[in-house]
Amino acid sequence: MKTARSISIALLVVVCAASLLANVFAPASYSAQFRDVPDSPPSKTHWLGTDALGRDRFSRVLYGTRVSLLLAPAAALISTLLAVVIGGVAGFLGGPWERIALWTTDMFLSLPWIFLLIAVRAVLPLNVSPEISIIITFSLLGILGWAPCARVLCTSSRELRDSDFVLQARASGLKTTRVLAMHIVPNLAPILLAQFWISIPVFILAEANLGVLGLGVAEPLPSWGSLLRELQGYGTFVDQPCQLAALVLLVIVVTCFQMVLPSKEFAS
Amino acid sequence: MRIVSNLRLAFILAFLTVAAMAQSGGELRFCIHAEPKTFNPLLVGDDPSETVRYLTGGVLLRINRVTQQIEPELAKSWKVSPDGRKITFKLRTGIYFSDGTPFSAADVAYTMQQLMDPNLHSPTGDQFRSDAGKVETTVLAPDRVAIMFPAPVAGLDRLFDQVAIMSATSQKKELAVLGPFYMADYKPGVYVLLKRNPNYWRHDAFGKQLPYLDAVRLYIQQNRDLEVMRFVRGEVDLINTLDAEYFEKLASQSAAAHDAGVGFDTEQIWFNQVPSAPLPAYKKAWFTSTNFRRAISQAINREDLARVVFRGHAHPAVGAISPANAFWFNSKLKVQPYDPDGALHALAQDGFRLDNGVLRDKAGNKVEFSVITNSGNKYRQLMATMMQQDLAKIGVRLNVVTLDFPSLIERISHSFNYESCLLGLVNDDLDPNAQMNVWLSSASDHQWNPEQKTPATAWEAELDNLMRAQASTTNPKKRKQYMDRVQEIVFEQNPFIYLVNKDGLSAISPSVQNASASVLRPQTYWNIDELWLQQAQVAKGRE
Numbered sequence: 001m002k003t004a005r006s007i008s009i010a011l012l013v014v015v016c017a018a019s020l021l022a023n024v025f026a027p028a029s030y031s032a033q034f035r036d037v038p039d040s041p042p043s044k045t046h047w048l049g050t051d052a053l054g055r056d057r058f059s060r061v062l063y064g065t066r067v068s069l070l071l072a073p074a075a076a077l078i079s080t081l082l083a084v085v086i087g088g089v090a091g092f093l094g095g096p097w098e099r100i101a102l103w104t105t106d107m108f109l110s111l112p113w114i115f116l117l118i119a120v121r122a123v124l125p126l127n128v129s130p131e132i133s134i135i136i137t138f139s140l141l142g143i144l145g146w147a148p149c150a151r152v153l154c155t156s157s158r159e160l161r162d163s164d165f166v167l168q169a170r171a172s173g174l175k176t177t178r179v180l181a182m183h184i185v186p187n188l189a190p191i192l193l194a195q196f197w198i199s200i201p202v203f204i205l206a207e208a209n210l211g212v213l214g215l216g217v218a219e220p221l222p223s224w225g226s227l228l229r230e231l232q233g234y235g236t237f238v239d240q241p242c243q244l245a246a247l248v249l250l251v252i253v254v255t256c257f258q259m260v261l262p263s264k265e266f267a268s
Numbered sequence: 269m270r271i272v273s274n275l276r277l278a279f280i281l282a283f284l285t286v287a288a289m290a291q292s293g294g295e296l297r298f299c300i301h302a303e304p305k306t307f308n309p310l311l312v313g314d315d316p317s318e319t320v321r322y323l324t325g326g327v328l329l330r331i332n333r334v335t336q337q338i339e340p341e342l343a344k345s346w347k348v349s350p351d352g353r354k355i356t357f358k359l360r361t362g363i364y365f366s367d368g369t370p371f372s373a374a375d376v377a378y379t380m381q382q383l384m385d386p387n388l389h390s391p392t393g394d395q396f397r398s399d400a401g402k403v404e405t406t407v408l409a410p411d412r413v414a415i416m417f418p419a420p421v422a423g424l425d426r427l428f429d430q431v432a433i434m435s436a437t438s439q440k441k442e443l444a445v446l447g448p449f450y451m452a453d454y455k456p457g458v459y460v461l462l463k464r465n466p467n468y469w470r471h472d473a474f475g476k477q478l479p480y481l482d483a484v485r486l487y488i489q490q491n492r493d494l495e496v497m498r499f500v501r502g503e504v505d506l507i508n509t510l511d512a513e514y515f516e517k518l519a520s521q522s523a524a525a526h527d528a529g530v531g532f533d534t535e536q537i538w539f540n541q542v543p544s545a546p547l548p549a550y551k552k553a554w555f556t557s558t559n560f561r562r563a564i565s566q567a568i569n570r571e572d573l574a575r576v577v578f579r580g581h582a583h584p585a586v587g588a589i590s591p592a593n594a595f596w597f598n599s600k601l602k603v604q605p606y607d608p609d610g611a612l613h614a615l616a617q618d619g620f621r622l623d624n625g626v627l628r629d630k631a632g633n634k635v636e637f638s639v640i641t642n643s644g645n646k647y648r649q650l651m652a653t654m655m656q657q658d659l660a661k662i663g664v665r666l667n668v669v670t671l672d673f674p675s676l677i678e679r680i681s682h683s684f685n686y687e688s689c690l691l692g693l694v695n696d697d698l699d700p701n702a703q704m705n706v707w708l709s710s711a712s713d714h715q716w717n718p719e720q721k722t723p724a725t726a727w728e729a730e731l732d733n734l735m736r737a738q739a740s741t742t743n744p745k746k747r748k749q750y751m752d753r754v755q756e757i758v759f760e761q762n763p764f765i766y767l768v769n770k771d772g773l774s775a776i777s778p779s780v781q782n783a784s785a786s787v788l789r790p791q792t793y794w795n796i797d798e799l800w801l802q803q804a805q806v807a808k809g810r811e
Contacts, residue, residue, distance in 0.1 A: 033657050038576045052650055053576060122675035126638040126686060127667055215643050219653040219668045232646065239517075 008259035015253060019066035026059035031220035039240065048242040051230060055220075061245050064222035068204050069253070071138040076199035078142030080149055080192055084185075087150030091157030092184055101154060108147035114209065116144060121215050130221035137216055141203050149195040156191050160184050197261050201254040208250065224250050293482050294801035296780065298506040298793070299489040299498070304460060307451060308442045309432035310383050313391040316488075322790055323462055323484055325432025326446020326469075328357055328376070329425055333786035333794035336594055336698060338425055342371070342433060342446060342469070352420030352742025355428075359411040364467040366450040369438045373413035377405040378436035380415055392430050395701075396421060398739075422739050422747060423699040448479040448797040460486040470797055480800035484793075499524070499775055505801070506783075506792040507775040511647065512581040515773040526785035526792075528772035530583045530592045532695040535651065536764040537639060537688055541717040543724070545684040550633050555687070559618045561762040563611040565604050567662045568655055572606075574768050577650045581773055585766035587755045588703065592769065592787050596700055596748065598755040608661050615662070627663030636665040640679065641690040643670035648690050651767060680715060689715070692770075696789045700738065700751050707735045707754065716763045727761050778802075 018025060027045070028034075034046075034054035042049045048057035090101030120140055128136065160166055160183070169179050204224060210216035211225015219226070227246035237243045304316040309325045312318050328343040340346070343357040363371040383393040384403045396403065401418025408414055421427070438444035443451060446469070449462035462484040470478040487504065489495050496514050498504045500521070510518070510525065519525035539555035540547065547555075554560045570584035583591070584603040591597050612622060619630035627635040639655070641648040652668040659666045671679070679686045695702070705711045709720040709728045723729035731754060738750035758764065772787030782798045785791050793799065 031657070033576075033654065035572050035576050035654075038579075052646075053653060118672050118675075122671055126640060126669045127636065129665075129667065133667075133669075215670060215672070218670075219649065220656060229646075 004259050008256035011252060012256045012260065015065060015249065015256075016069060019062055019069055022059070022062035022066050026056070026062050028056040028059045030055065030060045030063040030222050032056070032059075041240065042242055048245050049240060057242055057245065060222040060227060061249065064224050064227045064246060065249060065253075067134055067217065067221065068207060068224040068250075071134060072200045072203040072207065073196075075138040075142035075145065075203040076196050078139065079146040079199055079203075080196045082143070082146035083149035083153050083195065084188070084192065086146065087153035088157045088184070088188060089180075091154035092161050092180060094158065094161060098154065098158065101150065105147045105150050105154070108144070109151070113144055113206075117141070117206075117210060118215055120144075121210075128218075130218040133218035134216075134221060134223065137207060137210065138203065141206050145199065145203065145206070149199065152191060152195060153188060156188055157184055160187050194261060197257060201257050204250065204254060293480075294803065295483040295485055296481050296506070296793070296796075296799060296801060297485045297487065297504045298508070299487045299495045299504055300460070301488075301490050301492075301495075303456060303488060307454075309434065310379075310388060310390045310392060310442075312430075316486075319486065319790065320451065320460060320462070321430075321432055322447075323449050323793070323796055324445040324447040324451060324465075326371075327429060327431055328359075328433065329428045331426060331429045331698070331788070333788040333790070334784065336788070338429075343428075346425060348424055348742065350742070352422065352424060353418075354414060354416045355424055356408075356412065356414040359413065360469065361411050363446065363469040365435045365438055365444040365446055366465045366467055367435075367438050367440050367444040368467065369435050369444060371433070371435075371446060372410045373407040374410075375433055375436045376413045376415075377407050379431065379434045380405040382434065383431065395427050395430075396424075420740060420742050422701050422742060424742070426699055449484055452483070457488055459488060462486070468797070472798070479797035481796075484796070496775075499777070502777070505777040505780050508789070508791050508793075510773040510775055512578045512770075512773065513646075515581055515775075516579055518775050522778065524775045524777055526774050526776055527581055528774065528785040528787045528791065530590060530769050531772040531787040532590045532592050533692055533770050534585055534588075534590065534695065535648070535690070535692045535767045535770070536585070537655075537690045537767065538716045538764045539637075539688045540680075540684060540686055541724070541763075542684040543717075545686075547687065550629060550631060551637065551687065554629065554635070554637075557618050558761055559614045560620075561765065563614040563620075563662070564659070564664070565762050565765045566607045566611040566614065567658055567664070568765070568767065569606040569658050570603060570767055572658075573651055573654055577647055577654065578768065578770060581771040582768040583771070585769045586759070587766055588707075588758045588764070589700065589751070589755055590695070590769045592772075593698055595744075596698065596751055598752040600752070601755060601759050604759075606658075608658075611662050622663045625663055626665075634665070635663065636667070637687040638667040638669050639688045639690050640669045640671055640676055640686050642673045642676050644673075648692070652690055681712070681718070690767075698788075700735075700747075700754070704735055704739060707731050725761075727757050731757055 032055060034050060036054065037050050038052055038054040040046060040050045046056050046058065048061065051057055051060065086101050087105065090097045117140060124136055166179060166183050169183055174182070207216055207223060208225040208228050211223055211229055216225040217223040224246050230243045231237055231247065300316040300319050302314065302316050304320050305314045306312060306317050307320060309321045312321045327341050329338050329346065330341045332339050342360055342363065344360050345358045347356050357376065359373060359376070365371060380403060382388060383390050384396065396417065398417055398421045399419030403418070404416040406414045433446055434442055435444040445465060448465055448468050450465050451460065452463040453461035464479060464482050468478060472478055489498070495504065495507060499507050515525050515527065539561060541556050545552070574580065574582040574584055586601045586603050589597045615627065620627055620635065629635060639652050641652055649668070649670060656666045656668055680689050705713045708714060709723040709732050712718050714720070717724055723732055734750045734754050738747045741747055772785065772791055774785045774791045776783045776785060776792050779802050781800050781802055782795065783792060786794050788794070
């Protein structure tokens with residue numbers, strides 16, 4: 001298990017480094033269209049071939065990985081912070097605050113999030129650059145994805161609130177804010193970390209789903225979601241197995257994220 | 269000598285009999301993409317119902333899908349009066365509906381009466397409504413009928429292609445038909461089964477009664493991927509419309525894929541010119557400028573769109589009417605050539621200037637706009653991305669936004685909160701009258717500025733006049749002149765920037781004989797009564 005974890009960390013480092021250095025490794029711009037060679041197979045010039053518009057697939061996978069890997073953790077951070085504020089604090093305060101928080105969380109969990117995302121995406125301003133569009137997409141994912149994490153945090157923080165050491169701290173005259181800062185948050189940290197790591201692949205997949213629906217990142221910026229859209233249709237990858245590159249990378253990265261998490265954090 | 273001659277004759281007769289026998293039987297299968305909404309031929313408004321109507325309905329006149337000419341069917345001959353208000357049919361005799369009731373002029377009168385009943389709200393009937401007033405049908409004899417309209421109807425005879433004649437006396441009502449098949453079974457969500465009409469009136473050159481096929485099974489299959497898979501497996505025999513990607517895939521595997529050449533469907537973009545649209549004033553000024561629209565049109569490489577996005581199975585579009593429409597297309601007009609320098613020149617006339625690779629207007633505003641299109645349409649997204657690169661060459665930044673269809677419709681039809689839109693138009697009517705709802709400035713589908721109380725520009729006023737003039741005259745030459753001018757105005761003003769005309773792509777199994785693909789709907793089974801299945805091939809395909 002330790003070896004698998006080390007391999008996963010190494011793979012994640014390699015993938016992250018390659019994507020961050022995309023400007024160095026990519027043989028072409030992600031948006032350059034080589035219109036004379038659309039859908040071409042792998043060659044010396046285009047290592048993974050080209051897409052339907054003749055764009056170099058290897059370059060797009062590198063840049064797409066950068067986009068998805070940078071912004072999925074950002075979205076996970078947003079959702080985890082929101083979960084702390086809504087779930088963690090409500091669980092600690094208890095009473096009506098907890099009931100309101102749980103009711104809101106249940107409501108968010110019961111919403112068909114994909115339709116919600118589509119609806120929210122539809123009312124956003126149209127004239128935004130691809131860079132802004134991707135920030136909007138991941139921010140939306142972060143803002144709408146806090147509910148499962150909040151539920152876990154609410155329960156954990158309620159348990160901590162009723163624990164002996166917190167009762168003792170309160171009995172000693174510690175203020176609520178200090179109890180929160182000194183005792184609750186540090187004890188919630190492992191759960192927060194686990195939730196954060198779990199959220200990253202969830203957001204990567206959510207963006208991929210949106211991308212497949214054509215509602216993710218705007219052209220010409222690539223992301224794993226928009227790259228996966230190439231696979232739509234009957235047997236497209238049979239002639240062009242390189243179209244699977246983004247999918248293979250997605251599976252590897254998501255698996256690595258799961259392997260990296262120490263089992264004790266899940267247990268906690 | 270006589271014995272040899274008789275033997276030869278007997279041999280030929282035997283051969284023809286065997287050939288005719290071979291043409292018999294079999295069940296043709298293909299997919300429709302939704303449930304038919306109705307089996308009443310007068311209420312047809314959707315594609316699946318239209319398929320059933322085409323296969324079951326007997327019509328007085330039929331447009332040949334290849335020659336685009338009108339051919340007599342249940343009517344032996346017909347005559348349109350010089351004023352375009354009256355049409356007289358001479359009918360065939362000795363014809364029976366599928367249930368055995370005889371066909372006569374009374375059935376035509378009954379059908380027209382039902383069709384024009386305002387309470388029925390028949391989409392087919394609406395096409396005949398030229399003016400307020402009653403449509404009078406007079407039975408002149410059992411085989412002669414005259415129909416009088418309150419005002420001239422342009423292209424009157426062609427409209428009868430869609431009027432399936434119903435029986436006035438049959439107990440089975442609309443289920444008694446005169447077409448090659450009748451509806452035998454319908455399993456919602458699964459299939460519609462049509463069986464051979466034993467009373468069908470047509471015979472082949474050898475006197476054999478048509479249709480050759482015993483049945484047609486229409487599978488209800490929404491998913492296009494599954495449709496193609498079923499075709500490859502031999503479970504279905506026809507695919508009416510294919511996209512370029514599937515076409516290439518099928519073409520590489522067999523000879524089943526057919527490209528019938530340039531089709532009627534167009535893909536176009538337009539700028540929002542609605543005065544009340546929530547857009548900055550300087551952008552409204554760009555979008556209403558003819559020079560700006562022309563420049564954008566010149567800066568788009570249509571050849572590349574057709575070659576790369578549609579893999580060569582599309583043609584750069586000229587204008588509102590496709591070259592596939594042999595009579596109505598204005599052949600003087602040529603495709604707008606790709607000319608970025610010409611585009612910059614046209615823009616300079618309006619005070620635009622290129623500043624470090626960025627185009628700016630007179631006031632120094634950066635030229636940037638968004639184009640919306642529907643998500644899930646791969647080809648439109650690819651076209652938009654190619655245009656993005658083309659326009660970058662003249663310093664224009666184009667932001668591509670894909671929206672789910674209801675949101676897109678909301679923006680282009682109600683809130684008008686968009687800058688430009690890329691969509692396609694499905695066109696399956698040869699007569700330009702079908703485009704009235706697009707070109708009249710008061711029409712709701714006049715997308716760049718719909719439902720105007722008075723025409724916003726002089727050229728839109730001219731379009732209104734020309735469209736009304738062509739609709740109110742019955743002289744084809746005059747109508748053609750008017751429509752040529754309409755096409756010229758659209759070409760000059762670019763309210764729609766036409767991009768490509770897609771080819772008519774379809775798939776026909778090698779087991780289907782006598783089939784020839786057309787660009788007009790229904791592309792593959794337009795001569796359904798002459799199609800037959802080669803049983804050996806069918807068995808091989810369905811193994």
